[in-house]
Each structure stands twice: as structure tokens, then as C-alpha cells.
Amino acid sequence: MNAPLQSRETGDISDEMTKKPSLTLLIAAPRGFCAGVDRAIEIVEKSLERYGAPVYVRHEIVHNKFVVDALKAKGAVFVEELDEVPDDAPVVFSAHGVPKSVPAEAQRRQMIYVDATCPLVSKVHRQAERQIEKGQHIIFIGHAGHPEVIGTMGQVEDGQITLVETIEDVQQLPFTTEDSLSYLTQTTLSVDDTAEVIEALTERYPQIVGPKAEDICYATSNRQAAVKRIAPASDLVLVIGAPNSSNSLRLVEVAERMGTSAKLIQRASDIDPSWLDGVGTIGLTAGASAPEMLVREVVARLNEWRDVEERTLVAAEEKMVFKLPRQLVD
Incomplete structure (x- = not known):
């Protein structure tokens, strides 16, 4: 008489033993391709x-x-x-x-x-040309060696542009308040760090002229804003992106600045299961060069270990589309 009851109890215990722990996954929006x-x-x-x-x-x-x-x-x-x-x-x-x-x-x-x-990088190139035409020396805020920085600095003659990365670099500049100066920035920088460097520049050189609109692109700003939404509620933030991707590295820094542990990964296979120990909520985003299929790959990987509940936190809507070069359209 008791056998069916015993079987059900055994089944309940088995279910409890095989049930995966729950995980809340906060997915940032916007993310990925710009x-x-x-x-x-x-x-x-x-x-x-x-x-x-x-x-x-x-x-x-x-x-x-x-x-x-x-x-x-x-x-x-x-x-x-x-x-x-x-x-x-x-x-x-x-x-x-x-x-x-x-x-x-x-x-x-x-x-x-x-x-x-x-096109947003090309806009910075045109700004550099106009500033030189006005007789201004350009202070360019960016990361040395990055292809975008090399490209932008290569729009003008040697000696017409000076690169700075930090507030400390600003303090070492040889210019005076009598010099005609302007500044531009790389498009994929940290919004917060860049604001601090610009503040240091304008404080030291009140005459310095900036662009009419900030050079940090909409996609970089939006993705950093989205990380600021997911990071405070996350135990860990995963950023999908390449180690040489400036905008992806900045997303890691934004999360860490908010006091949240963050890791840069290229694929789902990079995730170490031990990272999930003691973690109840993970934030997930992707740099502007990472396709959405890599996001879904990471979600599938996490589902192997946890019972994942997905939530998307939206910081901005993006509808920007850029035209192709004429030679590929005609």
C-alpha cells in the first residue's frame, strides 16, 4: 500500500537534487552592433x-x-x-x-x-581639418596606438595635434593661455573619464575650444548608460567583446567603477562555471562590434548551469542607419 507513496517521495527528492539553481539575467539594451x-x-x-x-x-x-x-x-x-x-x-x-x-x-x-x-569618425576628421584651418592646435583625447587615434591624427600635419590620455597628461602640456587651442576626442572613450579630462583642459586653458557636439558616439554613450542600469543590481557583469575593442573595455570599466565585478569575454566558452558561485544575478551586455548571436550563445551557456530568468533593461532606443558608399549602391 505504501509503495506508490514511497515512489512519489523518491521522485520528489530526485527532482530537488537535479533542479538547477535560479539565475536572474539582466540584459542591457542597447547592446551589440551599432x-x-x-x-x-x-x-x-x-x-x-x-x-x-x-x-x-x-x-x-x-x-x-x-x-x-x-x-x-x-x-x-x-x-x-x-x-x-x-x-x-x-x-x-x-x-x-x-x-x-x-x-x-x-x-x-x-x-x-x-x-x-x-561616419561619426569621419565627422571628427572633418572637425580636425576645420580647427587647423582656424589656426588652432588640437589636443586630442584618446588611447595611444588605437587605429581610430592613428587615423584621426593622420588627418593633419605632424606637430599640429597633441595626444593626451589622462588628467596627468593635461598637466604636462607645454601650452599657455595665450595659445589658440581646441580639442577633439576618440569616439569610443569612457564618457565619465573623458568629461574629467575635458574639465582639466578647460580649467588649465580657459580659451580652449571644443566641438559643437561631443565626439563620443551615440552608441558608446548608450551602451555605457545601459551598463549603469544593470550593474547596481548585478553580482557580476559579463561584457562580450574583443580585448582590443576600446568600447568593450570601457563597458567593463563602467561596471567596475560602480562597484560590480565585471569580466570581458569573447565567446560563451570563455565563461568559467566557478564565476557563478554565490551569484544570483548577472548583467550581460555586448560591445558595439559583437553580434547578437554571441549574446544568445552566452544565454544558452548560462542555461546549462542555471534556471535563467531573462530581463531586459532599456537605457535608450537606437534607430540610426548609415548609407553605404555610392560606389556600392549605383
């Missing part, structure tokens, strides 16, 4: 359709290995310098922008080239 990245990837794909493989790409089109590998599989060949590209092969310039010398050399060699520079 309009400039969408455009750059489409430029490579359209170039392959129009010119056929191989199409060369100077530098990674965007800083994401998954994206780069996918384009390689379609026939894109990634190089670091123009001299690695045959004269008769089409070449695409990356979304980060290039110094003026690069398209000039491509024209000299009569190459077919397509410029995938993000």
Missing part, C-alpha cells in the same frame, strides 16, 4: 559581391574575431598595411578610419578602394 559596425560589415559583403573574392581589408574591419573569421570564410583577406595588397585587388578601409596618406597612396597606385570609416 550603425557604423553594421555598415562596415555590409560594405565588405557588398564589395565581395561586386568585385568577387578576394577583397582585401586594411586592419580588422571591426574589432571582433567572430565577425572577422566569418568574413574571411566569404573571401575577405585582412592585412595591416596597404603594401600587402596587390595593385589590381579591391581594398576596404576599416571602420576605425585611416590617415590621409592611405587613400592618397591607393589613388597613386590606381587601386579600387572602399572607405568603411564610420
